[in-house]
Amino acid sequence: MAEGTSDGSPHDGEEPEVIIYEYPCMECGDNGYNTEAAYYCENCGRQLCRMCLREHDRKFRFHLVLGSDQRDRWPEAAAGDGEGTCPLHPDKPRDMICVDHNETCCSLCTDTLHRSCKNVHSLNEKGGQSKHSKKDNRLPGKHRRLSHFSRRSSRNAITGDHVYTVMDRQWYCVRLDSDEKDCEITGLCQLVDGYIIVIDRKNCNIKMLDDEANYAIISHCALPEFPMDVCVIADTEVAVTVTEVTELRTSIKNEIHFIGLIEGQLEVTKVITLRHGCQKIAHHQSHLYVADPYTVYKYTMGGQLIKKIFQNKSGDCTIESMSLSNDGSRIYLANRETQQLITMDIEGRHVVTLKDDDLSLPSAICVSKVSGHVFVSGQWSNTILQVDKDGRRKMVTLAREDDGLEFPQTMLFDGHACAIVVGNWETDHILVIKLK
Incomplete structure (x- = not known):
């Protein structure tokens, strides 16, 4: 790959900088990419970038989508920043980010829900250096998958009144x-x-x-x-x-x-x-x-x-x-x-x-x-x-x-x-x- 391209790979052995978006695209995150969301679908409960919105609109033409100029109507939990408290542990500050899952959380979450994740960082640290050196407990080699299963499944956007056969x-x-x-x-x-x-x-x-x-x-x-x-x-x-x-x-x-x-x-x-x-x-x-x-x-x-x-x-x-x-x-x-x-x-x-x-x-x-x-x-x-x-x-x-x-x-x-x-x-x- 030619020099100057933004492929996110380290140069000369340097660690890549972790870019933390306030509103990350969930679809891109599910596929291992880190991009900024410009839209929020109220029906799916998903943050989307412009490219992912095109695919979304082909499947769900009648869903209600909010643009970046309507972020005051986006749910508070949609924000990817570290401000406020953890939604799972209200007494803990939301000061950590799991890059594997593209979501912010508290230190207690990193020790429980994200204990097996490798890319966990403190939002207060510079340069994206990992606060914890974590051992990868997921399956090695061909048995390893992305740890975004629940979010990947939500792409189908099956509504609660769907009757299965x-x-x-x-x-x-x-x-x-x-x-x-x-x-x-x-x-x-x-x-x-x-x-x-x-x-x-x-x-x-x-x-x-x-x-x-x-x-x-x-x-x-x-x-x-x-x-x-x-x-x-x-x-x-x-x-x-x-x-x-x-x-x-x-x-x-x-x-x-x-x-x-x-x-x-x-x-x-x-x-x-x-x-x-x-x-x-x-x-x-x-x-x-x-x-x-x-x-x-x-x-x-x-x-x-x-x-x-x-x-x-x-x-x-x-x-x-x-x-x-x-x-x-x-x-x-x-x-x-x-x-x-x-x-x-x-x-x-x-x-x-x-x-x-x-x-x-x-x-x-x-x-x-x-x-x-x-x-x-x-x-x-x-x-x-x-x-x-x-x-x-x-x-x-x-x-x-x-x-x-x-x-x-x-x-x-x-x-x-x-x-x-x-x-x-x-x-x-x-x-x-x-x-x-």
Whole structure:
């Protein structure tokens, strides 16, 4: 390349200067480029440069787009500067920037959400020198992807009222040669890079699958008896509930294992012990939401109990599954006793209850992290229902037994592949239902 071109590469071994735009283009950032945004689409919630706006307008002619002369109407969180406080941690100043994700944050975010990112800088430093020297915990070589999965998925701009239909269905084996028992898949989640995390309860194992390579197992890690559920807590880190129950349903082991992706391999990094059952788990804004069959608890990431959010005092084994809305404002519970989907606000106040003839023994709930679509499965009815975000009405019965459902007990919405990944009862295979 000729001299004088602005290609951003270092010259004579010098470190390139980090250019920090007040309003970075999110589409360019998703593809590894750093450009300034001149427009904001209110429908997509995306900042766009002039070139990206052309592609956007070809697809979404009727979206409301604000220009740079209307930045007073852009949401405050759209700004890429370091002024103000962190939106996730209001008591912390927004004085850091993650170049990998093209977003500003606080120092606590860099130690949690961006702990695996390499290009993290202080906004107060000159010359763009890194404040922290971070070890790259993402997969090496051909397994590495951009860490912009959730934003890349939002390009499809599927609205909340979109009703999905089934395109295809495939089975993929998740059994290891070393597995001594039939697999029992009780938990699923997806890392930011798109990799699928599977909890195999009977074989006491956590497995990582590559959804771009026919869901092949690329890493796994042994766990104590018995792992139950899993949720993402950072780009390359998950939390797994481990619980052991006696025949009288008394818990004798209640732990949360934090597992990180270190040099391409899953490794346990920390374990905390709870004083109650911990079958289900979810994460939002540096807090853990843990459920036993009767109660939902809110915890700090360090294992300190904040409060009980919900408790069923009737003594019935109520909570079969739990999930949070994509914005963290609602909690969805599958109630096995009443055969209902219960929606509460984040403080545990009841909002609405949904009961449907196609939903018998609700067993699993999953939510699209980008669009917020909600799906619930029925273990006895062998069905998957798509419901609205508020949990008030069924939009469609999406899949049935003919689609391969056989006592579904856990689900994941794979936004990268636009598919629902299902773990049926005691099977060595996951069922991937492709949607459109």
